Amino acid sequence: MSTAHPHHAPAPPPYPALPRRKLKVATCSLAGCFGCHMSFLDIDERILQLIEHVEFDRSPLTDLKEVGRCDLGLIEGGLCNAENVEVLRDFRRQCHTLVAVGACAITGGLPAQRNAMSLPHILGEVYQQREGLKTGCAIPNDPELPLLLRQVRPLHEVVQIDYFLPGCPPSADSFWVFLTDLIAGRTPRLASGPIRYD
Secondary structure, three states, rough: OOOOOOHHHOOOOOOOOOOOOOOEEEEEEEEOOHHHHHHHHHOHHHHHOOOOOOOEOOOOOOOOOOOOOOEEEEEEEEEEEHHHHHHHHHHHHEEEEEEEEEHHHHHHHHHHHHHHHHHHHHHHHHHHHHHOOOOOOOOOOOOOOEEEEEEEEHHHOOOOOOEEEEEOOOOOOHHHHHHHHHHHHHHHHOOOOOOOOO
């Protein structure tokens, strides 16, 4: 029988221990500028600590084109065409936790500025009526091109999103805090700082 007094038992750790296996993480960029991925890479040497706990699946870091079963999916950019929707739905099927990263993924961002005009008007302006175009220019209609959506849409309008990481782009520190919280099994802390209206 133990003689240790119950009040002197060591306190349990405040958070669960880091997982024994590496978490599988996938990332992709849809209708956006790729700025969120660049900001993620700004965690600099901390990425060496990160890869002790994660393994990248589909991502620009691996150049894989298909996403496999993953613990976490990070998606930047909104939805402007049918291919974007297909990729998003594939990520939702394959990723246990899905995160909308940055303003374009969360609200449609800058690409959604075209929503104020009709798609035929925009295509005509860009491909047929813009100054400097040759006479007889046509709107591209190759069947290999993804079908454009009438409006750019944020991710949560198409699939269930588990977390939103705001910013344009989110800072490297925001990525670091968010990911290390998830890796440790904590609910991610989302500061109000990344949301600004200036």
